[in-house]
Amino acid sequence: MKKLSILPIFLFLAGCNITVLDPKSSTGKEQSFLIWFSFGLMTIVVITVFILFAWFVFKYRYTKEKDDVIPKDVKGNLKLELTWTILPVLLLAVLAVPTIAITYDQSPVSDAKEELDGVPIDVKAEQFKWTFTHENGKEVTDELVIPETDAVIFHLKSADIIHSFWVPALAGKVDVFPDKELTYEIKNPEAGTYKGKCAEYCGLQHADMTFDVKVVSAEDYKKYIEEEE
Numbered sequence: 001m002k003k004l005s006i007l008p009i010f011l012f013l014a015g016c017n018i019t020v021l022d023p024k025s026s027t028g029k030e031q032s033f034l035i036w037f038s039f040g041l042m043t044i045v046v047i048t049v050f051i052l053f054a055w056f057v058f059k060y061r062y063t064k065e066k067d068d069v070i071p072k073d074v075k076g077n078l079k080l081e082l083t084w085t086i087l088p089v090l091l092l093a094v095l096a097v098p099t100i101a102i103t104y105d106q107s108p109v110s111d112a113k114e115e116l117d118g119v120p121i122d123v124k125a126e127q128f129k130w131t132f133t134h135e136n137g138k139e140v141t142d143e144l145v146i147p148e149t150d151a152v153i154f155h156l157k158s159a160d161i162i163h164s165f166w167v168p169a170l171a172g173k174v175d176v177f178p179d180k181e182l183t184y185e186i187k188n189p190e191a192g193t194y195k196g197k198c199a200e201y202c203g204l205q206h207a208d209m210t211f212d213v214k215v216v217s218a219e220d221y222k223k224y225i226e227e228e229e
């Protein structure tokens with residue numbers, strides 16, 4: 001009975017549309033590649049371990065014939081020990097290469113404001129709303145419009161406490177701090193409408209701290225920022 005009761009959870013999860021795994025920007029695609037890559041490596045390890053586990057349980061099970069047999073005393077096995085030391089080290093090294101490369105490349109920075117090339121947007125987080133300021137000073141609350149372009153550069157700052165800027169369809173979460181501005185780049189966003197939210201519990205109305213994200217063509221973006229509110 002117990003097994004049956006978790007079945008609906010699995011069915012529900014299977015039907016879930018997991019936005020993070022269907023990214024709409026090249027930043028998000030790199031991140032989901034890392035998720036799938038580490039998941040793939042781990043799956044190989046899990047399957048190998050479980051096959052060995054099942055095989056050993058079967059092979060060394062109790063049988064009548066083994067009743068009087070006393071197993072040989074063994075002390076260490078250099079080959080085996082080398083294998084289970086070197087293999088995990090190799091696996092971790094393989095995992096480390098893309099992880100370090102992508103993570104360093106994408107990490108939000110606090111000092112590269114001038115160096116990054118792209119469409120700049122100032123993001124101000126506060127309890128419980130988001131204010132987006134475009135290049136020409138246009139300010140909009142809880143609605144973020146960005147162009148389909150090589151890179152959008154977000155300058156994130158909080159007016160009060162720590163929040164977290166998250167548009168699951170485009171990229172991972174970035175903490176937003178009151179005492180330092182972070183610069184975060186999202187590359188090649190694809191046209192569409194997405195959901196954004198605060199991903200750091202920040203008070204009673206935290207759940208309402210959401211915003212809409214629209215990625216539009218470069219021309220439409222130009223028109224949009226020229227428009228009066």
Ligand SMILES: [Cu+2]
Pocket residue numbers: 125126162163164198199200201202206209
């Ligand atoms: Cu918040």
